[in-house]
Amino acid sequence: MKQKLVLRFPAAVVEQPFIYILAKEYNVVANILKANINPRKEGSMVVELTAAPEEFATALQFLQSRGVEVSPLEQQIIWVEERCTQCGACTVICPSNALWMQRPEMTVAFCSEKCVVCERCLKACPARAVEALYLAGE
Amino acid sequence: MTQLRTIQEINEKIAKGQAVVMTAEEVLSLVAEHGVEETARRVDVVTTGTFGPMCSSGAFFNVGHTTPRMRMSKVTLNGVSAYAGLAAVDVYLGATEIPETDPANSNYPGEFNYGGAHVIEDLVAGKSVLLEAESYGTDCYPRLRYKKEITLAEMNEAYLFNPRNAYQNYNVAVNLSDRTIYTYMGILKPRLGNANYCSAGQLSPLLNDPYYRTIGIGTKIFLGGGIGYVAWQGTQHNPQAPRSANGVPRAGAGTLALIGDLKQMQTRYVRGVSLLGYGVSLQVGVGVPIPIVDEAALRYAAVRDEDIVAQVVDYSEAYPQGLGGSLAEVTYAELKSGVIVVQGKEVPTAPLSSYPRAREIAETLKQWIVKGEFTLTEPVAALPTVKAE
Numbered sequence: 001m002k003q004k005l006v007l008r009f010p011a012a013v014v015e016q017p018f019i020y021i022l023a024k025e026y027n028v029v030a031n032i033l034k035a036n037i038n039p040r041k042e043g044s045m046v047v048e049l050t051a052a053p054e055e056f057a058t059a060l061q062f063l064q065s066r067g068v069e070v071s072p073l074e075q076q077i078i079w080v081e082e083r084c085t086q087c088g089a090c091t092v093i094c095p096s097n098a099l100w101m102q103r104p105e106m107t108v109a110f111c112s113e114k115c116v117v118c119e120r121c122l123k124a125c126p127a128r129a130v131e132a133l134y135l136a137g138e
Numbered sequence: 139m140t141q142l143r144t145i146q147e148i149n150e151k152i153a154k155g156q157a158v159v160m161t162a163e164e165v166l167s168l169v170a171e172h173g174v175e176e177t178a179r180r181v182d183v184v185t186t187g188t189f190g191p192m193c194s195s196g197a198f199f200n201v202g203h204t205t206p207r208m209r210m211s212k213v214t215l216n217g218v219s220a221y222a223g224l225a226a227v228d229v230y231l232g233a234t235e236i237p238e239t240d241p242a243n244s245n246y247p248g249e250f251n252y253g254g255a256h257v258i259e260d261l262v263a264g265k266s267v268l269l270e271a272e273s274y275g276t277d278c279y280p281r282l283r284y285k286k287e288i289t290l291a292e293m294n295e296a297y298l299f300n301p302r303n304a305y306q307n308y309n310v311a312v313n314l315s316d317r318t319i320y321t322y323m324g325i326l327k328p329r330l331g332n333a334n335y336c337s338a339g340q341l342s343p344l345l346n347d348p349y350y351r352t353i354g355i356g357t358k359i360f361l362g363g364g365i366g367y368v369a370w371q372g373t374q375h376n377p378q379a380p381r382s383a384n385g386v387p388r389a390g391a392g393t394l395a396l397i398g399d400l401k402q403m404q405t406r407y408v409r410g411v412s413l414l415g416y417g418v419s420l421q422v423g424v425g426v427p428i429p430i431v432d433e434a435a436l437r438y439a440a441v442r443d444e445d446i447v448a449q450v451v452d453y454s455e456a457y458p459q460g461l462g463g464s465l466a467e468v469t470y471a472e473l474k475s476g477v478i479v480v481q482g483k484e485v486p487t488a489p490l491s492s493y494p495r496a497r498e499i500a501e502t503l504k505q506w507i508v509k510g511e512f513t514l515t516e517p518v519a520a521l522p523t524v525k526a527e
């Protein structure tokens with residue numbers, strides 16, 4: 001199985017080689033998407049973990065037993081209206097019509113409730129007016 | 139054709155604050171209500187606008203002399219190479235140039251996050267950029283290396299000089315193949331997944347003066363938020379393109395080479411953009427005033443989206459292979475509805491050119507004229523054209 005997670009490392013354990021242990025002891029492939037790790041300070045990491053289901057579960061138990069807080073990743077798409085040049089290139093790429101064109105005004109609008117966070121808009125927007133925000137869910 | 143007013147007379151009215159100015163969109167309702175003849179009598183100037191990626195753009199810079207002096211022969215700005223095969227400290231930075239370190243499409247589809255267009259935008263934004271120069275050294279220009287953070291204000295001259303802007307009409311791009319393709323017309327999904335177009339249609343400058351009767355060399359315009367001029371016909375200017383009965387080209391035709399002081403411009407109208415899998419381009423805002431010197435000028439300027447057609451072209455095969463051929467002819471009214479029909483299939487459309495910003499540019503230019511800050515010019519010479527039928 002594969003899942004994106006947010007890991008929070010208390011200052012006391014932040015210097016331990018968790019990713020190495022995950023790979024070596026639990027056969028977990030870790031793809032680090034974002035990390036903020038500093039010596040002796042609380043750290044955080046957005047990571048995609050891939051492993052067989054049993055190993056995945058034991059790997060998470062291992063992390064939690066060492067004091068690492070594990071929460072599922074919640075992503076959010078932010079449309080930066082000031083950067084948007086109102087072209088509309090994103091509107092045919094967005095699969096859920098979250099980014100859409102108001103007609104006849106021909107202005108681009110964003111409806112976050114419809115967004116499925118596929119992230120296709122991030123690179124489809126020529127002006128790079130769409131950003132992804134990673135949040136730790138409950 | 140009876141002349142209604144001269145450009146000089148229009149300028150006298152502008153000076154007195156009496157000129158009647160309307161955008162190419164606003165004038166449509168007046169024409170619908172009162173007809174062409176009456177509207178032509180009432181309106182002195184129609185303003186047009188367009189805002190879209192225009193790859194054939196770039197800027198000349200004179201970065202100033204160093205001590206000791208240097209004949210810069212290799213120059214980069216924020217890592218993007220500028221052409222330095224000019225006099226000592228003159229360079230030309232092309233909008234589509236990317237840094238040598240950019241993986242481009244070797245990491246397909248390339249992201250092209252930064253290039254010449256972004257350097258131009260950064261400079262217009264007032265940010266400093268890193269100038270790095272090398273030279274082979276001469277007796278009069280001994281310096282070999284130079285490195286400095288430089289801003290637009292510190293440069294002696296900086297002007298946008300775009301060899302091809304404001305295309306009079308353009309292809310509608312689709313993809314007939316089985317895989318997604320990445321083009322200068324944006325991302326095209328397989329099997330007619332979407333149709334992308336790039337023109338302001340009824341607001342677009344050259345579509346409102348299809349035979350270039352009033353737009354010519356020397357015409358003063360809105361360029362990037364400042365004042366610019368038509369320098370020449372643009373590259374690939376082709377007045378011979380097929381035209382509809384109303385004189386409007388049915389495909390890409392005329393183009394303009396534009397010049398203007400970069401120091402007057404604003405990032406709202408000069409923006410670097412990244413086209414996935416294709417490269418970097420510059421979004422440029424252009425607005426051109428059309429003096430209503432006679433009834434024909436107004437009739438042309440009153441063109442509506444439903445009267446302008448464009449050709450639907452396959453960018454998976456026909457375009458790259460230079461095969462020509464159109465899959466369908468559609469109007470800008472159809473394109474703006476959000477769906478067109480190609481080969482019996484309903485295809486969702488998307489613009490790359492921003493209609494709201496085109497409208498904003500036409501409106502800004504109108505306000506400049508109404509306030510007496512912008513007067514109209516007589517062209518110094520005509521652009522190559524064809525006879526109106």
